[in-house]
Amino acid sequence: MAALxxxxxxxxxxxxxxxxxxxxxxxxxxxxFSRNCHAFPDARFDVDLIRRQRFDAVFISxxxxxxxxxxxxxxxxxxxxxxIYCLFDELFDMVRQLGFTSVHALRxxxxxxxxxxxxxxxxxxxxxxxxxxxxxxxxxxxxxVVDSWxxxxxxARLVGEKPWDLVxxxxxxxxxxxxxxxxxxxxxxxxxxxxxxxxLRALAPRYVxxxxxxxxxxxxxxxxxxxxxxxxxxxxxxxxxxxxRARVVRMDPGVSMRLDxxxxxxxxxxxxxxxxxxxxxxxxxxxxxDAPPTSDVARHFPALTAAQWTRVLDYCxxxxxxxxxxxxxxxxxxxxxxxxxxxxxxxxxxxxRFRYRLGGAHATPLEDAGGPPGWTTDIPAAxxxxxxxxxxxxxxxxxRINDAVFDAGTERELAEADVVDDPLIRCLFSDGxxxxxxxxxxRLLGLTD
Numbered sequence: 105m106a107a108l109x110x111x112x113x114x115x116x117x118x119x120x121x122x123x124x125x126x127x128x129x130x131x132x133x134x135x136x137f138s139r140n141c142h143a144f145p146d147a148r149f150d151v152d153l154i155r156r157q158r159f160d161a162v163f164i165s166x167x168x169x170x171x172x173x174x175x176x177x178x179x180x181x182x183x184x185x186x187x188i189y190c191l192f193d194e195l196f197d198m199v200r201q202l203g204f205t206s207v208h209a210l211r212x213x214x215x216x217x218x219x220x221x222x223x224x225x226x227x228x229x230x231x232x233x234x235x236x237x238x239x240x241x242x243x244x245x246x247x248x249v250v251d252s253w254x255x256x257x258x259x260a261r262l263v264g265e266k267p268w269d270l271v272x273x274x275x276x277x278x279x280x281x282x283x284x285x286x287x288x289x290x291x292x293x294x295x296x297x298x299x300x301x302x303x304l305r306a307l308a309p310r311y312v313x314x315x316x317x318x319x320x321x322x323x324x325x326x327x328x329x330x331x332x333x334x335x336x337x338x339x340x341x342x343x344x345x346x347x348x349r350a351r352v353v354r355m356d357p358g359v360s361m362r363l364d365x366x367x368x369x370x371x372x373x374x375x376x377x378x379x380x381x382x383x384x385x386x387x388x389x390x391x392x393x394d395a396p397p398t399s400d401v402a403r404h405f406p407a408l409t410a411a412q413w414t415r416v417l418d419y420c421x422x423x424x425x426x427x428x429x430x431x432x433x434x435x436x437x438x439x440x441x442x443x444x445x446x447x448x449x450x451x452x453x454x455x456x457r458f459r460y461r462l463g464g465a466h467a468t469p470l471e472d473a474g475g476p477p478g479w480t481t482d483i484p485a486a487x488x489x490x491x492x493x494x495x496x497x498x499x500x501x502x503x504r505i506n507d508a509v510f511d512a513g514t515e516r517e518l519a520e521a522d523v524v525d526d527p528l529i530r531c532l533f534s535d536g537x538x539x540x541x542x543x544x545x546x547r548l549l550g551l552t553d
Contacts, residue, residue, distance in 0.1 A: 106242035110270070111360040111374050114143055115170055116250050116316045118272070119159075119374065122241040125219030127161045129237065129248060130171040133179055137319070138170045138540075139490070140500040144320040144387075146380040147357035153376035154179045161218045163210070164188040165250040166234045167195050169497060169540040170319075174202055178548055187216055189225055189235035192537050198545050210235065226262065228252035238265065244363055247307065248272045251316035259303055268309040270363055273300075275339045276317030276387075279331055280498070283395075285505045285523050286330065291391025294333045301346040311368050312352050314339045320387075321500075324404055329390040336386050356383050398482035398504045402449035405486035412489050413450075419492055420446065420458045421469065427531040428460075428467035434530065437521035438462060442478035443470070444527055450485045460527070467527060480508050481528045491532050495539035498529060 111119040115137070116130040133154050135143040158181060164172045167190045177186075182203040188195065189210040199207050210216070210225045212235065217223075221241045228234035229252065237248040245267065251274040254262070262268075277297060282289040304312065314336060321327040340352040353368060355361065358377030362369045408416065424446075433439075441463040448456045459470040459477070482504040490496035505526050506518060524530075545551075 106244075107362050107364040108242045108244050108246070109360055109362050109371050110246070110355075111371075112313075112318075112355040112357055113374070113377060114147065114357050115141070115318050116165065116248075116274075118248065120221065120239060120241070120246075122220045125160050125221060126158070127163065127218055127221055127223070128159045129163050130165055130250065131162055131176055131180070132170065132173055133176040134173060137173060137176075138500060139494070139496055140322055140325075141170060141319040142321065142323075143357055143380075144318060145356050145383040145385050148378050148380055150376040150378060151179060157376065159184055161185045161187060161216070161221075161223075163216075163223055163237060164190075165237065165248075165252075166190065167192065167538065167541070168233075169495075171250070172541065174198065174541050174544040174548060177204070178202060185218075187223070191232060194538050195541065198538070198541055201545060202548065227258050229255045229258070238262075243365070244269045246270045246272070246363075247309070249274055249315070254303055259306060263306050266308065268307050270311045270313065270368070271304070271307055271309040272313045272315035273304065273343075274316035275314035275336075276332055276334050278317060279333065281523055282392075283327055283330055284498075284503055284526075285507070286392040286395040287507055288518070288523075289392065292333050294335070294338060294389045296334060296339065296342045301342060304343060304350075305346055308347070309350055311363070312343055312347070312350055313355050314352070315355075318357070322404070326393060326395055326401075329388060329393045330395070332387045333389045334387065335389070395504075395507075398447070398484065398502065398507070399449050399453035399455065401502045402484035402486070403451060403453050405451055405484050407451040408485055408489055412493075413485065415492060416448065416485055416489050417456075419488075420448070424528075424531050425460070425467045425469060427534070428462075428527060429465050431465070431530055431534055434527075435522050435525040437479075437517055438525060443475055445477040445480045446528060447480065447482045448485045448488060449482065456485075462527060476511065477508070478510065478514050479527070480506055481526055482507060483528065493543065495541070495543035497540060498533060503528070 109121040114132050117132050118129045120127050133149045185206040186204055187208045187210050196207055212225050212227045215222050215224045224238040226236040226238055228236050234252040236250055236252050239246040247268055336354055343352050358373045360371035360373050362371040444460045444462050446458045460467040487501040505523050
């Protein structure tokens with residue numbers, strides 16, 4: 105009987121095998137990955153064994169560093185065909201600089217045939233960034249949603265592709281923005297969005313795997329109780345109730361399953377993904393809990409060297425005002441002049457503060473207090489340095505925004521403001537693409553300062 109073996113790597117990473125042909129998706133072989141995303145359940149990787157793996161193709165759904173890491177790709181044979189969904193030519197250039205000789209840009213709805221496999225990139229809601237994958241092999245039909253959202257038009261097309269044997273569904277509704285300003289966000293309910301259940305009902309798969317977002321933060325991090333609202337148990341309960349004919353199957357790192365017309369069966373695990381400790385763990389959500397002050401969070405990170413600290417200070421004094429002048433206008437809240445307070449906490453929890461007068465295209469450093477602030481940003485010094493030098497992403501920076509009580513008028517106006525209009529966020533991330541991978545490439549090519 106024809107069969108397809110599906111193995112979980114980590115997060116959104118999978119290996120598919122059929123008839124001796126092996127393809128992989130979103131190959132992350134790092135723990136932690138993206139600097140502070142730790143495998144959950146815990147696992148480690150046998151790097152020597154990974155270097156000996158041969159894949160007939162690797163597919164990457166999008167450029168985010170938890171899906172496309174050059175340090176993970178560096179473990180693969182350079183002749184491996186890479187198929188990447190990305191609208192930016194720079195990423196393809198970087199991968200070729202790493203030495204890969206067969207690098208291809210994926211196009212939506214354009215099939216890629218690899219032995220018995222046909223892989224079709226499907227349009228995600230944010231088509232400028234994401235894609236999904238439809239995988240056909242051995243008469244079976246699999247949808248890998250990665251960590252995308254599906255709009256109504258794409259859902260209708262996918263329903264037209266039924267029947268679905270297996271759907272890899274992103275089960276976490278992460279609170280990346282809410283934890284930046286916990287004082288200003290109500291706790292999210294620990295339940296799946298109703299539209300997610302409606303979409304799964306429409307797809308009507310035989311099997312559903314809770315996929316993507318399979319990680320936790322550092323063991324000490326308060327994010328672990330505030331970032332992840334959905335547990336595996338809750339996912340199984342809600343999806344099981346919505347799709348009584350489907351079976352929900354949890355796949356931890358390294359786990360393999362053989363899918364055929366008769367069902368889904370256990371298969372030998374990946375020998376290069378090694379479980380560590382108890383694998384029967386689940387997420388515990390406690391709303392916003394008691395978010396510790398940034399001074400406490402900063403004590404978990406190492407001291408900066410003198411040169412690193414100088415780089416941070418130079419950026420705050422000159423680089424940031426220069427960058428701010430190049431930005432497009434922010435949201436309506438910043439149409440009026442505001443005093444912005446930026447607080448940087450070192451490894452001992454000590455603070456260095458900067459104040460700026462924001463008006464028009466200018467962020468003018470203030471020598472005096474400049475009156476009460478109308479916006480505040482707190483950040484550990486180590487994380488600000490990492491954003492400047494290592495391409496660290498916002499999710500892992502422990503930035504805290506407007507963690508203060510302002511006067512009544514300012515509070516009313518802030519209620520309508522968008523947290524991502526924060527001046528530091530805009531200055532650090534307005535360039536938007538590839539900072540993490542560029543920093544990786546420099547390290548891999550030995551070009552670090």
